[in-house]
Amino acid sequence: MNRKYTVAKTYGKALYSEALQLKSVSETYQEMLQLREVYRQVPDLGDILSDDRLSVYEKVNIVKDLENSFGDTVAKFIHTVYDYGRMDEMPEIIDEFEHLYYEQFGIVVVDVTTAVALSMDQRHDLEKRLAVQFHANKVVIRPKLNPAIMGGMIIESEHRVIDQSVRSELEEIHGALLK
Numbered sequence: 001m002n003r004k005y006t007v008a009k010t011y012g013k014a015l016y017s018e019a020l021q022l023k024s025v026s027e028t029y030q031e032m033l034q035l036r037e038v039y040r041q042v043p044d045l046g047d048i049l050s051d052d053r054l055s056v057y058e059k060v061n062i063v064k065d066l067e068n069s070f071g072d073t074v075a076k077f078i079h080t081v082y083d084y085g086r087m088d089e090m091p092e093i094i095d096e097f098e099h100l101y102y103e104q105f106g107i108v109v110v111d112v113t114t115a116v117a118l119s120m121d122q123r124h125d126l127e128k129r130l131a132v133q134f135h136a137n138k139v140v141i142r143p144k145l146n147p148a149i150m151g152g153m154i155i156e157s158e159h160r161v162i163d164q165s166v167r168s169e170l171e172e173i174h175g176a177l178l179k
Helices: 003-021 025-041 045-050 056-068 072-083 087-105 120-133 166-178
Strands: 107-114 138-145 152-157 160-165
Touching (some): 003 072, 025 087
16 A cells, blocks of 8 residues: 555545534535645645745745635644645545545446547436446446447446447457357
8 A cells, every 4th residue: 555545545534534523524525625626726736835846934825825715624634734744645635535425425436438428318317327236325427538439338436347338349249250
């Protein structure tokens, strides 16, 4: 297990436990999604706040601005993560928090690869069918496009792969014809 993963699990679990104790899991989750967006908009933020390209004073000002954007729990968490020099690991910490949140609420993340984008109706229908198949309260689809599969879809979740792509069916037919 690598160090970054271990740190993310430790910090993510600590924040989740705190949010559970304060009965603010959903609110904290929403703020963590906002923090993830900040990191998406400024991809170097974690490195900037962890390395020596800025003075301590400059870093503290950035962290204070960040803290002021969130409620008390997340603000204190950001402060702690900064104090321990782990701001570059925040995206992984957020992922771990999200994993725990999804686990508690029976939410399953599914990667769906298609040759063309799914319409919203197709996506909602697929979410409902997959929720039943995976015995989940809710399914979150992460769509991926890959024209090489030619049609159909590849569904991946929880170490399971369901390959219903035209390409794999053609490969099966090809293999059967070669026998």
